[in-house]
């Protein structure tokens with residue numbers, strides 16, 4: 001991802017993901033209990049590239065660094081295009097973005113709505129139309145990222161609220177979709193379990209957790225992913241970071257135990273990363 005767009009270099013670790021159509025994550029067994037088809041190069045679609053440029057432009061008033069970061073991330077990280085293409089966020093969804101950084105997901109959803117409303121024929125015909133009437137609440141520890149995101153999304157503050165919070169300490173708001181992209185490895189295993197349980201408690205019945213993690217069982221790919229994460233954390237915090245990672249099977253088992261049904265979607269094609277999108281649906285208790 002970074003190689004294609006120099007602006008993406010700063011975003012590599014934040015994303016630590018990518019794709020092309022040529023490589024699957026592994027056998028279907030690797031992705032137990034259930035795996036989705038490997039994604040295609042959704043973020044290479046010309047329509048998505050225009051959308052990414054449009055969304056990133058929101059960050060210009062926030063400064064060069066947020067702007068280039070947003071541009072690089074949206075242009076190089078496949079997960080955003082895949083979420084849109086597959087309609088993972090529904091009309092009217094109350095979204096909670098945990099570890100939202102700059103709020104790039106909100107900027108993309110805004111750009112998608114605007115583009116679809118103005119030129120629906122430009123939307124890829126095989127993609128789900130973008131969600132309408134969603135709202136988003138984002139939380140992140142980094143105040144500079146939140147301030148930049150607030151500037152970028154100031155015109156839609158009635159539907160997008162970004163705040164500085166430690167997600168280990170707060171009760172999340174009630175919602176339909178929880179998004180956690182590349183966040184959980186920053187917090188220790190006990191806090192990971194508490195946060196995933198907290199998300200389950202506040203999700204509406206059949207609500208969805210969209211969780212991207214690195215698969216610690218993926219050998220050199222995983223080591224590369226971690227090295228890039230370390231590099232970015234060092235650059236940001238000037239201290240040696242500690243990460244808390246798990247193999248994919250452990251993530252799915254943890255989620256299953258909390259009460260989610262999990263589908264794992266490969267997210268590493270075309271790059272050296274070891275990431276997986278886990279689409280975890282809140283199970284409803286069996287009727288008596």
Ligand SMILES: C[S@@+](CC[C@H](N)C(=O)[O-])C[C@H]1O[C@@H](n2cnc3c(N)ncnc32)[C@H](O)[C@@H]1O
Pocket residue numbers: 013014015073098099100101102104139140141142145165166167168180181182183186187
């Ligand atoms: C790799 S970045 C991903 C940002 C965003 N999810 C995205 O995909 O653009 C990880 C983010 O998690 C945030 N984070 C880590 N630990 C956190 C915590 N305990 N509470 C809130 N945010 C946290 C970091 O500040 C950082 O912005």
